[in-house]
Amino acid sequence: MDDTSIGVRIRRFRGKALTQRQLADQAGVSVDLVRKLEQGGRQTASIASLQKIARALDVDISDLIGKRHGIPSGNPDEGIVAIRRALTSVDDLLGELPEEQAVSLDEGGRSVDYAWGAYWAGRYELLTTILPSGLTQLRATVHAARNGSVAPANELLARMYWVTGCTLVHLGQTDPAFLAIRQALGAAEHGNDPLLLATIRGSVAWQLLVQGRYDESRKVALRAASNLEPSGDESQAHLSAYGSLVLQGATAAGRAQDVPEALSLLETAGEVALRIGVDRQDYETYFGPSQVVMQTVDVNVSSERYPEALAAAKEMPMNIGLPQSSRARHLADTAVAWARTGQYQRALDALLNAERVGGKDWMKYQTLPRHVVSELLDHDRRVPLRAFARRIGVND
Structure with missing residues (x-):
């Protein structure tokens, strides 16, 4: 079992503070599940069970499943740290203006639309290069807004904070993500659009x-x-x-x-x-x-009702109206159901399709496909699966 598995992390976080049974009791899961995860008999579990285990271990689930990412860059104004800095500006406490120049509402709108387009295409690394400056520019725009431009400027800033929060979730940065979405909510409350406010609450x-x-x-x-x-x-x-x-x-x-x-x-x-x-x-x-x-x-997948999940998947419209990242996630969910019902080739086909639809950037930051592949390797070690496993970073 490699040192990036969930089981290794559970054992490391549990340390000597808890036995397997104590952890199981505190999490409200079976000791058999904890034992199999730690021994490598199972590579994953339902998201609800993993959340309970993470809570009992007093860690974020991103740490448990190995999802927290940084984006190394030679530019100090890009990446996760730069986004955090943009989210935690103290300009107002220093009596200073935002670092970036204000932009027009039209230009700000184009920047926001571009960021959301990148998000729905699963281009998270690209987003870490544009979000820091995008946030500070729109903060400057709000600061400079007067009269009729105040509400639309705040709505643009809300949408940029929003896409920042969503991006950080996929990079496993849950704390700054929540800060971003609360700031999005605050900005939207200074706008005039109740539907925007409601969807941000969603x-x-x-x-x-x-x-x-x-x-x-x-x-x-x-x-x-x-x-x-x-x-x-x-x-x-x-x-x-x-x-x-x-x-x-x-x-x-x-x-x-x-x-x-x-x-x-x-x-x-x-x-x-x-x-x-x-x-x-x-x-x-x-x-x-x-x-x-x-x-x-x-x-149905999260409640381990796998036959029902597969039956529901058959109802997907032919002209599916989902963005790339959502389509890929749906295929990954379907792959879980195929794998858990013993239909391993169909599970692999669904994952390969998810890779094609979501693209390399999307697949790189998803843990679910890697967990499914780990399970599949217990039943099939032929070349196509092993090649796919290596491609997405699963040791076979």
């Missing part, structure tokens, strides 16, 4: 989900959804924002293993998607029939 719920705070995630998402509940002839964007929030609540319920609640919320989201009729992108968020299917698969 992203707060997503970050809580990533942290394993499932009940809080569900409550935040559903409270935001209740403020948008359709009461008449609402716009498509309004329906999309509402449906996306309900779907976020369903995902959180699924991770908390409250399957009935999750399925009920999925049904509600599905009705909204049917009312809209197509996949939409509004406020940097995708919602529609494809997204409902994707999250239905996710809920």
Whole structure:
């Protein structure tokens, strides 16, 4: 078993403070699961179980699954440290103006759109080069805004903070990610767009989900959804924002293993998607029939209902309306279900397709495909799988 496995990390974090049984008892999982993970009999477990183990060990799940990344660069104004510096500016305490020059609203809008395009394409390394200056420029723009430009300038800054938070999540930087999304929320509150404010609250719920705070995630998402509940002839964007929030609540319920609640919320989201009729992108968020299917698969995989996950995956529309990174993640979820039902070749095919769709940048920062490949290597060591394993950094 290599030293990058989850089992090795669990044993290292457990140290002499806890026995395997004590860890299992504190986490609320079986001692057999802890033992198999540490001995290499299992390479991964459900995300809910891993969150419980991480909490019992008092570590972030990013440390447990080895997802925390830095982006080494020769430019001190780029990378994770530069983003952190941009998020924690003290210009106001020093009575100084932001380092960057203010940009026009049009130029700021183009920068924000470019950043979100890079995010949905899974280009996280590119984002670490553009986010530090993008944040400081838009902060300067907000500082210089007057009268009618104050609200739109804050909305642009909110969207840039938002994409920063989302990027940091994928790089395993959960603390600065949460700082970024709270700053996005604060900036949006100085704008005039209630749908933007609601969808950013949905992203707060997503970050809580990533942290394993499932009940809080569900409550935040559903409270935001209740403020948008359709009461008449609402716009498509309004329906999309509402449906996306309900779907976020369903995902959180699924991770908390409250399957009935999750399925009920999925049904509600599905009705909204049917009312809209197509996949939409509004406020940097995708919602529609494809997204409902994707999250239905996710809920079933996270609750280890693998046959149900595969049945749901068959409902994916032919003209799938998801961005690259979401399509790749859906394929990875499907690969888990194939692997756990003993259909190993189909699992590998799904992972290879995920690599093709998501691209190398996306695959580089995903832990789920590596865990599935580790499982597959226990059953198949032929050349195609071994070559793929080496390509994504799994020792065979």
